[in-house]
């Protein structure tokens with residue numbers, strides 16, 4: 164594709180985004196580069212539990228293909244022929260991790276990625292409805308956005324659907340289908356804002372056009388079918 168055609172496509176995508184009835188945001192990797200904080204929280208929980216596990220960035224990048232922290236722990240434990248943790252123990256370990264994540268965010272915060280604040284503000288000014296569709300937990304969303312957007316952050320989003328609110332996590336479409344039901348909007352009236360191949364697949368299975376903001380852990384994913392792929396959201400709203 165030559166530059167002129169690329170510019171035409173980008174302009175058309177920007178107009179589609181500005182004209183959508185609702186923008187549905189993913190959280191981790193999209194609103195903020197949180198996965199390094201999640202990785203530190205997992206490792207802190209393993210240490211606290213006396214497990215000799217440590218997830219380096221290469222290991223975590225591979226495990227991130229499994230959506231959901233509990234599912235990720237289980238996938239790692241099942242690398243052994245005889246897994247060592249029960250479901251209850253995994254849930255307890257994940258609770259420790261979630262507490263560590265909140266503490267790390269509170270201590271150092273995790274800034275919004277470039278362009279996020281502007282896009283949210285411009286969308287609100289255009290009268291667009293905003294929602295969140297994420298695999299992580301409500302507690303993690305609140306920990307992140309109460310620092311990044313202030314204590315009233317939830318007032319910006321009409322509805323928030325988190326991983327444990329639905330039967331299946333991304334790449335299943337469940338969180339997006341639930342958001343559409345709560346907004347009573349058709350998929351084509353919305354735009355999903357995502358960072359990963361799993362997120363794009365989840366939005367696509369719900370029939371929702373998606374834009375991708377490349378993130379640190381998923382930058383090399385296959386984003387075929389995305390309406391637009393950008394390095395960050397500052398390319399969307401000038």
Ligand code: XBP
Nearest residue numbers: 190191201230231232297298299300
């Ligand atoms: C990303 C995820 C989450 C986080 C960890 O969610 O897959 O599992 O990595 O959070 P999304 P939890 O990109 O959909 O926002 O440990 O709470 O799952």
Ligand code: MG
Nearest residue numbers: 189191192358
């Ligand atoms: Mg994400």
